[in-house]
Amino acid sequence: MSETYVKTLTSPDEAAAEAAGLEWLAEAEDAGGTRIARVVARPRPTVLELEFISDTAPSAAQAERFGRSLAHTHAAGASHWGAPSPGFPANGPLRMGRSRTPFVPASEAPETWGEFFAEYRIRDFVHRIVDAGGYDGSEAAVFERVCDRLEDGTLGSPQPALVGDGPARLHGDLWAGNVLWPRDRSEPTGAVLIDANPHGGHAETDLALLALFWLPRLETVLAAYDAESRLAPGWQERVELHQLAPLLLHVLLFGGSYTDAALRAARRYA
Template sequence: MPSFAPTCVTKTATNATDELLCEAAGLRWLAEAEPSGGMHVAGVIDSSPTKLVEERIATGPPSRAAARRIGASLARTHAAGADWFGCPPPACPDATGIGRAATPYVRRERAASSWGAFFAEHRIMYYVRLLRDDGLFGAYETHLLEQVAARVARGDFDAPQPALVAASHVPCARLHGDLWAGNVLYLAGRDAPTGGALIDPMAYGGHAETDLAMLQLFGYPYLEDVLAGYDGASPLADGWRERVGVHQLAPLLLHCVLFGEGYLGETLAVARRYR
């Protein structure tokens, strides 16, 4: 549960787990890209299994100019790279993920050689199995997502990383991992260099298009300017807009796990487009 002070935000946990330590590790990992023009990230002041104290971000109104700076800065964060698909931040104490329904990490020895193989098994099918076991998915829903996962695993939707990630010669992009509108804050000050700041990550190594797809899922102020700023700094691979729904399946399935059938219709509608 977060609490607020003039200069910091404190999150506390009743039971000691690795969740707050992993979040702190993710914040620090993403912040490594700041000196090279990456997004500003809420600074970690203190962390423990029961408490995370971080910088309180001074927010300002959205603008088209700031949105374009956010896009360009996010591209540079992604280009900082990660060692394999599904890898955790290096300082994360739990390489298997946090909690039953959280984004699962992948150990190096189980790392997939392609984005499609990773995403099919460790995102789509991971959540499908949870939903089937919980009874929200029956035979139809399970079979539909299995069809999509098979296409993803075959590489039907694999694509090059954006240009800056590719030019960095890293195995994959460094992702925020939960990049919805509430976690990308517009900064106070019209001339803030990065335009915005990142909070509350579930950071891991993946495809940069996954973060961008998450940002598009629930909307964001001046979204098209963010995307234009990103593409201008780090051109996206041809056909990226047609792949958005595939990347959105992971957060949609996670929302089904967390919140139930309210997200079921949208999830199945997206899945039918790619079976």
């Protein structure tokens, strides 16, 4: 019997949402997308039993395969900006995890990525941080100027080539700890992904999160991604813009040095 590990979620809806999201990401595997850890069983309403991946440091070849496969996961697309996975509980809250990160119902779908990112990532987090005393009015105004520029298209950019004009299918929580490198280095997609918060968004957001928390062999991953699905010119200058969402999430949850880091990043684009 294969080794597994158990993850306990805060509610049955959240467990169902996580299982649905992993299944949605795994649909891209047939088209070359990165492999997703399998849900083996759901022994209790709030518990998922998942495939265990024996993790190690990646080889250059694994990093290259991961970069190329991630491009195909993103290219699988989503129905609209901020869309949750199709199996997301229909009657449950459209928020996920400790941060209560919001998704967007189809009836409220924004027309552009900038509108989505401004309203459902930056403003949503900043308003809650202000309410908790983390930012004052003048600091919140910096983020609001970024939102204005996102909504008017000034800070917009094309998706990578394989994605096309619509939303990419994002992992949504793609920091280094959720990228596992199997000890069996023959895995065709290089890495296996876990603990997703998938939704429809801009592919550069996933890539920016890989950079925020020091993914090993990141340069190799990004070069392989770019070779497989050409990134829009100037993507390097937008990394901190896309990092605003995870930084604000960390301000909300942990405060500390993330508070100043998010504000510094926002001032660059305000």
